[in-house]
Amino acid sequence: MNIAEFIKALAGFAWLAVVGLGILAIARASRNQSAKGITSLLIGMVVLAMVLTLVGAGLVFIEPTEAGVVITILGQGGLRPEPLTPGLHWIVPFVERVELYPTTTQTFTMAQGAGDEVNVEARTSDGQRIFVDSSVIFKIDPSAVIAIHKTWQRRYEQDLILPQTRGIIRDAVSQYRVDEVLSTKRFEMTSQISEQLRQIMAENGLTLVDFVLRDITFTEEYAQSIEQKQIAEQQALQAKFVVEQKKQEAEQARQVAQGQADAAVIAAKGAAEAQIIQAEAQAKANELIGQSLQENPEILQYQYILKLAPGVQTIFIPSGNQFILPLPNTSPSTFVPDATP
Numbered sequence: 304m305n306i307a308e309f310i311k312a313l314a315g316f317a318w319l320a321v322v323g324l325g326i327l328a329i330a331r332a333s334r335n336q337s338a339k340g341i342t343s344l345l346i347g348m349v350v351l352a353m354v355l356t357l358v359g360a361g362l363v364f365i366e367p368t369e370a371g372v373v374i375t376i377l378g379q380g381g382l383r384p385e386p387l388t389p390g391l392h393w394i395v396p397f398v399e400r401v402e403l404y405p406t407t408t409q410t411f412t413m414a415q416g417a418g419d420e421v422n423v424e425a426r427t428s429d430g431q432r433i434f435v436d437s438s439v440i441f442k443i444d445p446s447a448v449i450a451i452h453k454t455w456q457r458r459y460e461q462d463l464i465l466p467q468t469r470g471i472i473r474d475a476v477s478q479y480r481v482d483e484v485l486s487t488k489r490f491e492m493t494s495q496i497s498e499q500l501r502q503i504m505a506e507n508g509l510t511l512v513d514f515v516l517r518d519i520t521f522t523e524e525y526a527q528s529i530e531q532k533q534i535a536e537q538q539a540l541q542a543k544f545v546v547e548q549k550k551q552e553a554e555q556a557r558q559v560a561q562g563q564a565d566a567a568v569i570a571a572k573g574a575a576e577a578q579i580i581q582a583e584a585q586a587k588a589n590e591l592i593g594q595s596l597q598e599n600p601e602i603l604q605y606q607y608i609l610k611l612a613p614g615v616q617t618i619f620i621p622s623g624n625q626f627i628l629p630l631p632n633t634s635p636s637t638f639v640p641d642a643t644p
Contacts, residue, residue, distance in 0.1 A: 305364035306391065314355035321348045360396035365389045368407045370445040372452045375399040386448045404448050404457075408512055411460050412438045413468065422520075423469050425476035427484055431525060435472055436517040439464055439500065447508030454507065463507055471499045484519060492516075 324345040331341065365371050371387030376398055378384070387401060394401060414436035415422050423435045441464070443451060455463055475496050479488045493516045501511040596602060 307359060307362035307364045310355055310362060311359035314352055314359045317348055317352035317355050321345060321352050324348055357396050361393050363387065363392045363394055363401050365392060365401075365403070368405060369403045370406050370443070370448045371401040371403055372448055373399050373401055382449060382452070384449070386445060388445070402452060404443055404451065406443050406445050406448075408440060408442050410438055410440050411464050412436075412517075413465065414438070414517060423472045425473040427476055427479060427481040429480045431481040432522055433476065433481065433484065434520045435476065436519075437468065437472065438515040438517060439468055440512040440515065441504060442510045442512060444508050444510055451508040459507070459509065463509070464504070467503050468496075468500060471496050471503075475499075481521075481525075489516070489519075 324341055328341045328345055331337070363371065365387050367389045369389065371392070373383035373387060373394055374381060375383060375395070377395065383399075413421070413423055415434070423437065424432065425435060426432055443459075451459060475492050476484060479492055483489075484492060493514065496516075497511065497514040500514055504511045
């Protein structure tokens, strides 16, 4: 409670005391009792109540979040030329009064379901009807509160901010296509609206703190068409994904087949090279064997003997012949003497 309100409260109590003393004085007088002392006290309380009332009516305390406009019958135009700043002030009682205006941040919202105000209907450059929810955050310039009171009083929201914001939003939306409003140009459009609204509000004593583009909605028909378009796009993306997946699987299978073919070629080359090496080795071995047999023919006879049947124990060798010839079967006990004399 500030001092002005405190003095007004004291004045109220003083007038209550005056009423009580008056009733008491009348009661004593009706009983033919002396009311001299009560009368003197009553007069004193009346004087005190009037003084407190005058002081209370003349003192005005302005809060730090307010500015005051003094309405008077003394000055020209009915207003003091300067507003009352925060603090304690004196006005002429019963001749002047004060209208208080908040200087703190205020928010004016235009959205569906936001009190009596509704969102702004606008049309894009391609003819689509949209609904814009927005909020205007602003403050009253304390130095311009006199001009605001003269022009708008307390109607600055309904008579200034609301129609100006609606018009600016509609003009801005009409410059863009619906897809631009939703995505690529939304920030640009918001900045354009803020700049125009800031200029108009500054001309009328208001300071724009921020303009918030809360939401953009469409008619039900257009919303359904957007939903169907999104579904089609999702299906197209899904089909594209499936095609890409099949391509990847085909490429993977091709690479596997190519790898297997390359492995088979490498294996065939390895086998051929192995056979060539083996043939070359065999040829070299045969060459060495042939050379060895030419130099040592007895080895061939020895190998021939080793290959004979294991039951043969006696063989005949013709005289003068270096080769072993097939021999007839003989028993181990048969002995044929030499017929030469």
